[in-house]
Amino acid sequence: MFSNLRIAFIGGGNMAAALGAGLAGKLCPAEQIHIVDINEDIRARWQAQGSTAAASADESLRACNVWLYAVKPQVMAEVVQATRPWMAPDTLVISIAAGIPLARFEQWLAGAQAPRLVRCMPNTPALVGMGAAGLYAADSVPQAQRELAAAILAAVGTVTWVEQEEQLDAVTALSGSGPAYVFLLIEALIAGGERLGLKPEDAQALAIQTVRGAAQLAATSSETPAVLRQRVTSPGGTTAAALQVFEQRGLPAIVAEAMAAAARRAEELSQGA
Numbered sequence: 001m002f003s004n005l006r007i008a009f010i011g012g013g014n015m016a017a018a019l020g021a022g023l024a025g026k027l028c029p030a031e032q033i034h035i036v037d038i039n040e041d042i043r044a045r046w047q048a049q050g051s052t053a054a055a056s057a058d059e060s061l062r063a064c065n066v067w068l069y070a071v072k073p074q075v076m077a078e079v080v081q082a083t084r085p086w087m088a089p090d091t092l093v094i095s096i097a098a099g100i101p102l103a104r105f106e107q108w109l110a111g112a113q114a115p116r117l118v119r120c121m122p123n124t125p126a127l128v129g130m131g132a133a134g135l136y137a138a139d140s141v142p143q144a145q146r147e148l149a150a151a152i153l154a155a156v157g158t159v160t161w162v163e164q165e166e167q168l169d170a171v172t173a174l175s176g177s178g179p180a181y182v183f184l185l186i187e188a189l190i191a192g193g194e195r196l197g198l199k200p201e202d203a204q205a206l207a208i209q210t211v212r213g214a215a216q217l218a219a220t221s222s223e224t225p226a227v228l229r230q231r232v233t234s235p236g237g238t239t240a241a242a243l244q245v246f247e248q249r250g251l252p253a254i255v256a257e258a259m260a261a262a263a264r265r266a267e268e269l270s271q272g273a
């Protein structure tokens, strides 16, 4: 628990709710979480858990030493500018918005005293406490606040720091968009199972548990994923027959090409395209 942590979520929707659920009681009590959200239902949900909430930025923000912006990118400029009057020189500002570079926040906060900015790329498994977030901090952010930002994101999964902000485009292409790649694989496994004669519900149960089990094995084993793959691949066996098709069809190259497309799109979006 951080006794002096008071965190404001500016935008209290899905991602904020996941973070709040992970934080509350672990890093700080729910009473030390403040929500700024235009949506009355969202505010009521947070208030029911003991947090305070307001429809717009106001004086309450002054008491919060961490501000985490979690509104959609389209409304971010307006929202950030509305909060600016209450910002202190040592406010830790965290953005989880996809595709908005820190330079944009610096423009919107011009006139506020030297905000300490951290940009984060989370992913949807954060909603079940299994997220993978990439973090980048501006040089001006002191070590203690970097650790605090990491602790906040670690409440819903793992945290990986990158040294250059542009690397968040690669994080977006890997873990940000990655859950969709895995869902696609699961869909393909289910369809393949059905084509081979399994009932749809059985194919789905087997596919999901296989992905979950393989990920858990990869996460807990001291071996690399490549070694684990080789271990389940006997020469001339069933797995070898399948992997040969993946290789022939160029699966690794397809994945690399898809990720390059995602990274390019992330870069375009961060440039306002």
Ligand SMILES: NC(=O)c1ccc[n+]([C@@H]2O[C@H](COP(=O)([O-])OP(=O)(O)OC[C@H]3O[C@@H](n4cnc5c(N)ncnc54)[C@H](OP(=O)(O)O)[C@@H]3O)[C@@H](O)[C@H]2O)c1
Binding pocket: 010, 011, 012, 013, 014, 015, 016, 036, 037, 038, 039, 042, 055, 056, 069, 070, 071, 072, 073, 075, 079, 096, 097, 098, 121, 122, 123, 124
């Ligand atoms: N969801 C993900 O998996 C994911 C992954 C990576 C990054 N992110 C980033 O996380 C951020 C939040 O995403 P989300 O999925 O949590 O969105 P969300 O559920 O729509 O939450 C945003 C909340 O902000 C409220 N809001 C809109 N305009 C506002 C304003 N002017 N002032 C205060 N509150 C306002 C919305 O209310 P209304 O609903 O009434 O508009 C909503 O309750 C986005 O920037 C997104 O890029 C999300």
